[in-house]
Amino acid sequence: MDAQDRVAAFVDEHDMGADPAYRVLDLAAEVGEIAGDAATSSEYGAAPEELTVSEDELGDAVFALLATADALDIDAEDALETSLAKYERRLDESGSAGSE
Numbered sequence: 001m002d003a004q005d006r007v008a009a010f011v012d013e014h015d016m017g018a019d020p021a022y023r024v025l026d027l028a029a030e031v032g033e034i035a036g037d038a039a040t041s042s043e044y045g046a047a048p049e050e051l052t053v054s055e056d057e058l059g060d061a062v063f064a065l066l067a068t069a070d071a072l073d074i075d076a077e078d079a080l081e082t083s084l085a086k087y088e089r090r091l092d093e094s095g096s097a098g099s100e
Contacts, residue, residue, distance in 0.1 A: 023068040030061040
């Protein structure tokens with residue numbers, strides 16, 4: 001059982017099913033909490049060497065991402081493979097993984 005299946009089983013077992021729109025909002029909120037941790041711990045970028053992010057908050061974001069993928073009927077591993085292929089293509093074409 002992969003991570004997405006584990007999250008889906010947990011959601012089902014605990015009657016935590018939700019509409020995809022809610023899942024997307026929850027994901028945004030969890031990523032926002034990570035950004036908040038990063039901002040305050042690094043003194044809003046003034047001390048980047050001090051940046052810390054809570055493992056718990058990062059785990060919440062991973063859970064929210066996998067729950068979102070499941071709610072949208074998207075296989076997270078397939079989505080990752082597509083994304084990695086895109087970055088590889090960009091690196092081959094322009095030498096940068098960033099979008100143009």
